[in-house]
Amino acid sequence: MAEMVTILIDGKPIEVEKGTLVIEAARRIGVMIPHFCYHPKLKPDANCRMCLVEVEKMPKLQTSCSTVVAEGMVVRTNTPVVDEAHKSVLEFILANHPLDCPICDQGGRCDLQDFSHRYTPTGSQFTDTKRVYEKGFFSPLIEKEMNRCVSCLRCVRYCDEIMDVKALANAARSTMTEIVHFAGHPLDCEFCGGCVQICPVGAITSRLSMYEFRPWMMKRADTTCGYCGDGCSLILETRGEKVIEVMSSHGNGRNNGDLCAKGFFGYQYVNHEDRLTTPLVRQADGNLHPVTWDEVLPVLAERLTQIKLAHGADAIGGLISARCTNEDLYLFQKFMRLAIGSNHLDSTARYGHVNAARALRRVQGTNRWTVSYEDIVQADALLLIGTQVTAANPIVGLKVKEAVKKHGATLLTLETLVPSIETTSNITNLSALHVAVPPGRHAAAVRGLVKAAFDENLVDAALSSRAGDYVSRIRAAATALPYPEGLDEAALRAVAKAFAGARRGVILIGQDLLQAPGGHESAVNLLDFLLLLGKLTQPGWGLAPLTEENNEQGAVEMGATAEYLPGPADVGDAAARTQIAGAWKDQPPASQGMHLLEMLDAARAGTLKAMLIVGENPVRSLPLSAKAASALEKLDLLVVQELFLTETAKLADVVLPACSYAEKTGTFTNSEGFVQKVRPGLEPVGDSRPDWEILSSLSVMMGYPLEYGDAKEILKEIRAVIPGYRVLGAKPEPAQVAAKSVEQYLTRGFAEDLPARYSAGAAPKANSHRWALAVGQTLFHSGAMSTKAQGLLELQHEGKLIMNPADAQRLGIADGDRVRLTSTSGEATVPVTMLGRIPEGTLFFPESFREALAGLPSMTPDPVTGVPYCKQLRVSVDKVGTGGASSGPPPARIAGGK
């Protein structure tokens, strides 16, 4: 319990914690002290001098944003002197401030405007010439109007303190002080939009929404972001049928008001002109033609019923995107299991998260994190393995930065990236110990970590005595292996030691580990590591897999995978089946379901006759060598519910237009297992409908009505069926490790695949292709949806192969040159760019533009979890052309507005 002090503000006593700032204390009793430069997230800078207050026994007025409360302090905020001071500061600011409120996008929500209304007369005594800045081009997405700036430096401080990007600085002196970026080119940063959000006036605004709105016109919807698994709270600001901008306010949601480029600038796909607005049906001429819902649904229901009768329910399979809401996911699996009667269903959690979810369930009995973001911030050691956290999960990245920068946590990284100072932040720059792990070698690094736990004598003594067999057999298996070749052994041992020595530690794992061969085993091995250190069951410790898509956690928990019923519970689990059957008043099918790759195989073999695909595009997500397209073409009936006419939708017999997250009601479960509301900001575009609604009407037509009035009713059912959803609180309650599961794992469970988990694995095959290419997430794109968002395309409009500058120099490649990549399964020609954070000998390609790689990647399915591994490959690089059109700006930027 913090020490409390009592102070008197405007005669009202208030008790606050020691160390609180006066301005904060005042806010708590509803006294609003005007301010510009103060922001609760930032360190006080006291440069605007707006928050002056009278403090008894102090001769001068004090800035309340930098004055810390002291016992018995008497503060006055509304005396004539204070009032006069506020007026005078405003007068100074307004002296040079242009009177362009009518055209300023901040007009109507501007601090300066509000304070001016409150404090100053309408006239000004300033009769001289106002200062005018020359206007330069700042960035295609962020507009800078320095004439409006009040030099509070919030943007500069945010960029440094929170983002660790340091893209902005204040330059020049006196009245000519201005906010600048590193010049010579437009702003080049992470484009988190933080400066736009934090600017109290209209000096920094979003160019994407410029002049399209006035704040009072907009409707706001508090919702949850649909990009990554971080689960950021967003405020969708809409006008009519259009999303105008996205904001997130301080103190709001898990992200506390911070956003990333995707969240802040990536909303425009919702209003993209290519959105499907009517159902499409393939007609006799072989083309898709628009029809009405009334026409399509009965026909579709009849076709499905026919196939079910002719070939049995097992001839129908389903696939759903983990970007859908929990309600969609839940109803989808219920529809598949009851209305169709098939267990052949899968979701995109199959692409990686299933690896982690199965490992967690197996060892700790819950598939959820046993920690929350707060534990990350409070941890004093953080171990990041294959996360690329800033690019893939930027807000968790911020939590890591906060832990390191504010709380002095020790950051340990086993990442593909290497430290390098660049225009965007690089988490490895902050790491105390960094082990460079080439793509695809993270699993080996994890095995090395377990070995290091033994070699450094870090094993918990209590565990050794309690589960001697477990420890000795793991020891035998792990220490029998050599340290992975090519990794720094000493650093690996130091990492294990540093992590074990911490008071609280969290292991964060990401797609580089989970979407690579051995992903499932590695997750289990890391739980072994935590068990061996004796930390798994301690509060504040845990393994935290990060998810790539926003609701992969929800997809697993809703049972939208072949192996799980809602809960998740194993399909074969009799007790769970009884419980579900009780809730559903019907038995789910008992057959073992097929996962995605098995379904594709079955389709190819002709045993699967129909597929229902919701929001997913396997033709694009899987490499060409998976031959998803040819498998889907073989189906008698392919139904696709989509936002856009994707590659998969083009093959479909029936395409149904679905709503985007901006038009839906529902919930998302973020990677820490926190369930958050999705609220609609728009009416459905065209005739599109929420996915659950489509499935519900289809079930009615098929004679197995799964009827719900709205998404809330589905949520009610979910709450009845799934334990973690019974109470949805304001804050996540981290799951507890189930002692029973751990006991079971320690006694028997660990042994079943021990040799497989601790085998050296297939060493990287030495072939003629000597470059390791990783396909992964970038900061500006996630999945295919983001490539429809104009704002993000401005930042990155094509996939460029990234290589180390030293490598490029060696090959004589300049930025923008094109190279031909050759792998064992194909070749592709792509443009190149350079980044020092990509280690030498390694290449990186953004996943969102994977179609450019064409047939390059090959695929290996995981033997246990069926996860398709296709993100790491070995290639050869040949330069084929220089510069050229592809390196220029996107055409839209020149063509201008319509």
Add this chain to the structure above:
Amino acid sequence: MSVADLVKTFTFYEILVGMKATITVFIQRIILRNRKAITLQYPHEKRDLPGSYRGMIALLKYDDGVEKCVGCDLCEAACPSRVITVISAEVEGEPAKRYAKEYYMDMTRCLFCGLCVDACPVDALAMTKEYEWARYNKRDLRLDKPQLLALGDRNFPVREKKLEFQHPNVAYFNIGHKNLPHKAS
């Protein structure tokens, strides 16, 4: 009751006061045979309108022919009966400059209260003295920007200088910057 009140009661004084105008006109017209017409033969004859007459609303231009409106939406916000719809955008070819790309006034709803004219920060709106705007189709009364500008041209032949020439110290705003690329869309 005083004598005066008593007299008033007997003579129906209040009624006389009420009928003052009637009696006056009666005496003038009938008794004194003063036949000057007080009705007008509208539409052949029209009244002189007072200076503050509030007729159709018009959009104005500066003396160089540039429309004054900066598309700030303040008229829309001020309008009590939701007459005005403004869709603002960046001026084509002059990035960072704002204007009303589309501007609509649904005159069927207009109260002619003049709040929009008061709200306009750049004096782009004015009330003309036009009033003969009966239409067979009420959709014709949803005026768009060219119509409103034409109203202004018709009624205000003398145009003002640009704002930055009127108030050089304070009116540096809404300037196009040709060196900037156009906003992405």
Add this chain to the structure above:
Amino acid sequence: MATHELLLLKNMSQPGYSGSLADYERAGGYQALKKVLGKIPPGDITEMVKKSGLRGRGGAGFPTGVKWSFIPKDHPGPRYLICNADESEPGTFKDRQLMERDPHQMIEGMIIAAYAIGVRTSYIYIRGEFVLGARVLERALAEAYQAGYLGKDILGTGFALDLYVHRGAGAYICGEETALLESLEGKRGLPRIKPPFPATHGLFQKPTVVNNVETLANVPHIVNRGAEWFASIGNPPKSSGTRVFCMSGHVKRPGNYEVPMGVTFREIIYDIAGGMRGDKPLKAFIPGGASAAFLMPEHLDVKLDFESVAQAGSMLGSGGITVMEEGTCMVWAAENLLHFFNHESCGKCTPCREGSSWLLQILRRIDHGKGKMEDLATLTRLCGNIAGRTVCAFGDAEIAPITSTLQYFRDEYEAHIREQRCPFRSQPAPELISVGR
């Protein structure tokens, strides 16, 4: 008037004194250091300096010994001593001479100070424009290292000190101690909010002492000859010791003069600096650098010590005395000073950033004959709004010339406005030189 003994300027006033280590040692240099190191406990040095009554010579006049004693004794980790050689005050040029002509005197003072407060690393933050000074100091440091006065094991006592010269980048504000620290850390030189003070959270958030060149140069003399002796010079107890005053403006012999504190302005202007140029009457003078308020002929008998000058409504400041003769336009003088302050305002806090240019625009207008009577009220009001409301003392400094000229020469302002021209000049006012942008 009676002659007095020179302390700081003594060496350099000897003919042929080059400032080299050999010359300094010949003149008795580094004896104080030898007397101190390993022989007198650090705490006693601080006590001695406290007892001597030495006060900061940079402007604020804070007692030096007290400042040293604020450093937490038991603080783990490094602590720093910084010599503030960023002398940029218009009309002040004493530190420059002390550094260029007798660098070892200051270095010896720094080593003793470092010993007294237990510092291992120390910096001399020198104004960027002092190219010669920086070179001289670099050479002197090299000599001192060579001779074993600096380095790992000074004079075999085990005391280690590293001294570095850091050149500024040309900002007046970096003479403010917290801005100096920011600049030294490699950041933009902007003043920090206080508290916390440098004594606890200074350079790299470590305890730090920042002392002026002249202050440190006094230390060897105090050690050599004792606190009592030092405390007997000048006008004790509040203003003991001598000071180097920089005479500039309309006097016959401008230059640096070292006098014991407590002499009067009359003595220093008329006796020491040779009186007014062309024997014109004195109109006004600035007693302590550009940030000090103007004083009038009636203040000529004010004593040159901290208290007396403060009582007269100004401050002793950095010791730069600028004298103005009859016929000087005071509006222009104020404008000239404000031009400097406007150019040097760091732009961090609002009143100073916006106020300086506003004030300058008004003054310029008045000076150019376009003023209005309301402007005078506006000037007074704006000055009041800047005073005491800025992050650092710069705000108070920039308004001092205006408030004092408005106080003493209001009629001149009014004449400018009434006649719509400068009554002292027939030519238009000369363009003020702008450095940089």
